[in-house]
Amino acid sequence: MNDETKTQKDLLRGGQFLVKETSAENVFTPEDFNEEQKMMRDSVREFVDREIWPRKEEFEKKNYELTEELMKKAAELGLLGVSVPEEYDGLGMGFVTTMLVVDHISGATGSFSTAFGAHTGIGTLPITLYGTEEQKQKYVPKLATGEWFGAYALTEPGAGSDANSGKTKAVLSDDGKYYSINGQKMWISNAGFCDLMIVFARIEDDKNITGFIVENDPENGISMGEEEKKLGIHSSSTRQVFFNETKVPVENMLSERGNGFKIAMNALNVGRIKLAGACLDAQRRVITSAVNYANDRVQFKTPIAKFGAIKSKIAEMATSAYVGESASYRAAKDIEDRINIRQEAGASHQEAELKGVEEYAIECSILKVAVSEDLQNCTDEGIQIYGGMGFSADAPMESAWRDARITRIYEGTNEINRMLCVGMLIKKAMKGHVDLLGPATKVADELTGIPSFETPDYSELFAEEKEMIAKLKKVFLMVAGSAVQKYGPQLEDHQQLLLASADILIEIYMAESAILRTEKNAKRFGEDSQKEQIAMAKLYLYHAVDTINSRAKEGIISFAEGDEQRMMLMGLKRFTKYQNHPNVVELRNTIAEKVISENKYPF
Template sequence: MAETADNKEILRGGQFLVKETACEDVFTPEDFNEEQKMMKETVKEFVDREIVPHRERFEHKDYALTEEVMRKAGELGLLGIAVPEEYDGLGMGFVSTMLVCDYISGATGSIATAFGAHTGIGTMPITLYGTEEQKKKYVPKLATGEWFGAYCLTEPGAGSDANSGKTKAELSSDEKTYKINGQKMWISNAGFCNVFIVFARIEDDKNITGFIVENDPTNGISLGEEEKKLGIHSSSTRQVFFNDTVVPVENMLSGRGEGFKIAMNALNVGRIKLAAACLDAQRRVIDMGVKYANERVQFKTPIAKFGAIKSKLAEMATNAYACESAAYRAAKNIEDRISIRISEGNTHQEAELKGVEEYAIECSILKVAASEDMQSCADEGIQIFGGMGFSADAPMEAAWRDARISRIYEGTNEINRMLAVGMLVKKAMKGHVDLLNPAMAVGEELTGIPSFDTPDYSEVLSEEKAIVAKLKKVFLMVAGSAIQKYGPDLESHQQLLMAASDILIEIYMAESTILRTEKNVKRFGEDTQKEQIAMAQLYLYHAVDTINLKAKEGIVSFAEGDEQRMMLMGLKRFTKYQNQPNVVALRNLIAEKITSENTYPF
């Protein structure tokens, strides 16, 4: 059952699929309070002063510059936004932590990576799983940038299968220390960190265990050379070797065998924060793209006037707007869930852990959507710059390379696609999301006589909302039939899961975009939101196409004969517009706004 916070209904994670959300109940970037607006401006000024002028240095592997910028961010308090005040942090809410991650990450992937690795997987595990003694000892130094953190999970033989690591932790005979031996790879911040969160296996335990390990070269810790990477050139990325590294027993994080749980929960936070890290990156690429398009003259005309370029700018902006809408919607849901749990007597640790875990489905959705939209944005940015875009002297080339890692970080997009559907099915089995009854209702609708009434779509975005409701039926139809057919074996049908996940992703992203726009139309007036309405309509148009394609792919993979024909007819009914949008006109309207203001203006 949905709960309430601040007089609005808060759906549980995944319930967006089976319940209607009122636009008044979503949080949007237009809802930032004065403190958040000031924080946003502070971060933007910091980036424009400390990062943007040094782009070339970041591309030439200036690891010392990354460390210097991180230390300055710590002095400003930007590394401790999510850390409680008693550990020298600012103790701000989840939306504010997303906002800082968003705006500090846009100018270069090197800082985005260093910031995310330190504040998220470097500091957060101690904040949320550490004992009081561990938190007092380590968190203040990490929150202020006096020390930096890194996270040692991945091994040569343990990537997506994180629990298969071979690193060992052996208890000493006097039971006072553990001796750690093993090899970790792709460790961000390794070159300048003071503390590692290390995952190792004790004896033949089923699950790994987490340890807080100080970086002391005299204690059997050695580093490989800096990795040569496609992008994020000034992000320190090294292998870390542990050779009889002695760790006090009191540095175990949480309990024995709890490491896999820590790793998974850290990844949930990391996924939504990674989505945030892709937001300002998109805005900045759009800004650079439109400025170049307005200045670049060919055939005696600025190329921004050409329809082909207008199309690119409009699509880039639409995707960025959608990602913003969905990311801050989910962030506020998490913040509200944390508040509800604290009011019920949970500790800060319990509330934050369970608050984020509740929306793990949305975190995976956002990670996939934002990382792929960022890659597409940078790719089109290069295209707008033409030959100059391919040159390392122009900023688009670095943006494209930096963006590529985002589809691999925090669990690959393939893993996250399958996780999103898998977690939804598990929630349904636990009774947290009722998929069965809505799926049965859709099944009955398919065999019933369709209505031939013509709905009234006179209100702005009313048809778009109706289409989103029908797209949810597509997911229930495909996923419901697939679960019925395969049961527990569904997880072995990865291509079907991937198709179902793409449907789920497009529903959440399109609905978030429409709800944000509807909310702003109601409070600011339709005339002020013409381009935003166009973006909501354009995003939905593409979502319908994607869902049509992926649902058809899924249906023909497991259904035959009359069942297949009935489902394909249902698909046609559920993806049908009453009034087809003029996509070219929508793009032109959006592009005119961007080119006239010479920036991403939304």
């Protein structure tokens, strides 16, 4: 089926990947980019290579002016307005194209990537998605063209993950014309050069916070702390912001009173998948730098790239990058299709984009966790390949490792996102959006039934791997279904069990995405052309099975006892059993030799 003709019937809802089979033909892959998308990708790469990469060292010297200067250059190319509708001076491009821009901007440096993401995402999106027409006409063109820069002021000293507990207050004036905002915000990206902030404050004793569009005017009671001293992203401006009787016109309230928490959460959904995108080219460039070094570095009269220990690292790094890319663009296209379906049904751009992203909030959280952790591991192995030189600030790996560390914290910590993705899935099941009960009941029946002893036919590509994915889905349904049955609404109090369940869910989505992408490309380009990609999909699944086995076992023995525990552990053994174990060393060597021979990340 052509990706452009997907209907609502063909498109799975968010979270349904767990209980419905997805055909490879219905998955969007990076090999499906159209000419316009390829041109956009190439122009971003050219911008990064020309303007940012040669000045990489300067970003380690807290050169905030450099970040601002390059943001203006990005604006001249239209990159700040990629996702902004054309009527507000943006380029009005689809969700996949905006992901593509965020992806390849990430190859620059963590400092610039953070500034770009904060401005184009949480600094601009709340107005385009929740603003009145007057607010959009007044502010969005300035943000889209880089005339103004945006920031997002949510976090407070006592309100981090618990965002709705902020103490910043907004008090309506006696004449009803403005609100006075008093309070303190911290960790505000772009604070040092922003012209506008999305600020969240509480009116009276409202249960939920409210959003406001606040122009950055020091004459209006706004002051800044010093630039924060940070582990990484050294040239990303990060400051505390203090509001002292800051007057905000009533017409600058964003959406309705008390709607701030909803705005914040929906902005973070977009931010989470974009953050996954913002880790992709960073990985590719780390891999390329590492393999360049491994090919040049000679020890024992041999380039270290020829040693099995180094090949293993290069193969695992490349595999993670390939899988993260596969899953990120799969979800991005699902979101874009859902947005298009809603718009065709008559929804406004605002409503369509909001609901489109919200539909796949589970996948957004999955991707944020998986890809940020893969980036951290990739940079860590990059240091290891460089050896002692990797620990030096004169080599590129040290700053890459430090910049990568923040990705596991912002847009909601990975722990919060793990618990969110399982919690959201259960809520969707309760609303009837995803049928978990039926499949979970079938799995429970299967546990007490007699297993089949027939030898399956695995002659087709990925036949065993796809069967394994189906079995891994049964593991999640077995563990999560039993946990929900046992604890009900109190399940959210059992955080370690939620974390274990989340890891199972994450590995299923990531492994399935790589297999579907590779299957689709093998069918259209031939298996020989996908030899290394087939190896990566199989290698990732092998690790996923191990992770799922370990996490499921931990979950089962934490809440089940006696016969129930024994039966579930037997089921786990059955559901994670390979008929034909892949030769992991051979898979790694196949992948590594391709990367090493091309002296770059080549996929």
